[in-house]
Amino acid sequence: MRLLHAFAVLVLGTGTAAANVPCGGDFGAFTRAMEDEAIARGADPQVAARFFDGVRQDPETLEADRRQGVFQLPFVEFSRRLISQNRIERGRQMADRYDQVFDRIESEYGVSRGILLAFWAFETDYGAVQGDFNTVNSLMTLAHDCRRPDLFRPQVFAAIDLYAAGDIDPDTTTGAWAGEIGMVQMLPEDIRDNGVDGDGDGHVRLKESAPDALMSGAAMLRDLGWRPGEPWLQEVDLPQDFDWVQTGIDVERPVAQWASMGVTARTGSLGAGDLPASIVLPQGRNGPAFIAYPNFDVLFEWNESFVYVTTAAYFATRLEGAPVYDAGNPSDGLDxxxxxxxxxxxxxxxxxxxxxxxxxxxxxxxxxxxxxxxxxxxxxxxxxxxxxxxx
Structure with missing residues (x-):
């Protein structure tokens, strides 16, 4: 089991209208109804029949879906668990190995290599551990489950499109428990809509091809609203008499206004004065402090956990040369x-x-x-x- 796929909580696409097939009930009947709906949506009947043949309910998927305890860890402990010197060194090695791919990404999509390297590291340890859940079984199990069925049904129909294109196999394609596939763990709908054939072999295969995975991830971030060439997160120092009620991602002010309130960059300089930004305190006023720019918000479309996104965004800055954050002396959190x-x-x-x-x-x-x-x-x-x- 990879480091994060058992508890990743991605924001699932909802581009397709909610399915008519009710959740729950007999799984076999549900599968047949989903096959009928796929055909009604335009899937080739033979493709749909092969896709759903042999699909089964996976109780381990449901167990993983209910197990989210790691998000209870505070930022400092969580980030120290995920960020190691080995991961930093491996990230720099990968940046060198795929330098031309990252150059192309930064030119075409404006997404910094640090961000993609961070998600690549956290999601699959740079592709080493991509998950062993059968993707179609997991998606069908979660679509059948009545907790969040309308989030997962569109992913089933998108997976049929990927199967028809020869990019996944319902019998052998594996990934995370929530149906994410490949080195940066993208859902079928995101792969279908933003997949890029980065290595030019005529397919979008995020499990085997790092160029495909990285360029597809960049395309998805751009589609989600990534602003090219802008920062995302930066460590700052705050004055002792700072008005703490002004902190939090819901409070936005121009960078110039934060500067006038005494906010200073710990290293380098703050972003452009007219950029909207928020002050983020993952563990309160006595812990690390960051200024978060608009691109930080985009990352919540990849994963909705605050501690995960903040850690990934910070790790991306480390990979691009930022120092270790000042952990401060935050008070203990709650169990x-x-x-x-x-x-x-x-x-x-x-x-x-x-x-x-x-x-x-x-x-x-x-x-x-x-x-x-x-x-x-x-x-x-x-x-x-x-x-x-x-x-």
């Missing part, structure tokens, strides 16, 4: 039981935390920051035992 208790208490006060799951997601961060401000505490969105006790 799973405490975080869930906090979320229940916030819900009881009328805050929308996005569900009691023990994960410090965007909804919980926003609620924490608001209640901190109400209580006269430093509103840095980092939950502590003190806050829990006060509630």
């Amino acid at each position: 799973d039981a405490q975080m869930k208790e906090l979320q229940r208490k916030l819900q009881a006060r009328g805050y929308d935390v996005g569900g009691v799951d023990g994960i410090l997601g965007a909804g919980t961060r926003n609620a924490v920051q608001r209640v901190q401000a109400e209580m006269g505490l430093p509103a840095d969105a980092w939950p502590t035992e003190e806050l829990l006790n006060r509630l």
